[in-house]
Amino acid sequence: MGAVSSQICNPFAAKKRYVVLMSGLSGAGKTSIQCRMKFGQFPEKICSYVSCIMEEIEFDAFGMTLIDIGASEKWRAQHVKQRHDAKILIYVVDCTDADRMEESRSELHQHLSEETMKGVKLLVLVSKREIPNGISDEMIIDRLKLRSIEDREWHMISTSAKTGMGISD
Template sequence: MGGGVTQATVLVLGLDNSGKSSLLNALRPPEQRASLTVPTVAHKQDQFQSGGVSFSAWDVSGASRMRALWERHYRYANAVIFVVDAADHLRLVVAREELELMLAHPDMFGRRVPLLVLANKSDASHALSATHVAAALGLERIADKPWHICACSALTGSGLADGIAWLARQLREQRSNK
């Protein structure tokens, strides 16, 4: 494939209130951003472009009763953005459990699906650093996928460009290696 745009389906997962919808809103062009984001019920699709990749993003609810919906999307995912509230220390254990369940699922295990972990709300005074969030999630144990973590703020947009640029590079490399 020449210099065309790479198409990719990305799942945007994480616990409720981690900032998934706000993050996707921040990735829209300024004139398309909503002034108010509301929690996702079930799932919704969004689009954004970065680094020569056109992303079709599935924002899937992180409410405990809705997390079973996540697995319906796994086999179609080219990448995963896992959003964690870096300021919510108590729920990091739950986030880790959900991440481990996703990674162990038959539709995900062994696939080289790039995993971008966004430590959102990193601008909060009591937020953990990206390094601490990575340790809390056990990211160093992930051997079958390229992964990257970055601190970000969905409200200010800081840190998002670096993470999305990494993800776009991973997806372009995967396509060129096929």
């Protein structure tokens, strides 16, 4: 919080910029969250075939280059430089997709094991919280084995791109 408040209090300070990678399984809500962050609204239509999106997003205290690398090895290989520059990995998991939670855990830990991701902070966004009967946050922590992650900071936020809940946190 100190870094954020010092940026707000000092109008002459340079605005910090971050390279942020976003990943998650197909259909997890990555593009919807990205649209909510960028435009402040839920997209009515999404082209699901788009596998990599890069957006410049500005906030009051900082700016970021958000790179949606999806879950494809092909796209990961094309973004080696951005992975070296990345400070944060946002991993999106769909709380309504219990059947693919093991696949999601495997994908997440694959990212974290990559040499270029050492020291990168992890933010897990649990998507689609507006839908009733989703998997609880505690169950997601267990199923993704987040407590086993000891080599970096991680945080988890429940979100809804549809309502905006958790997106600006």
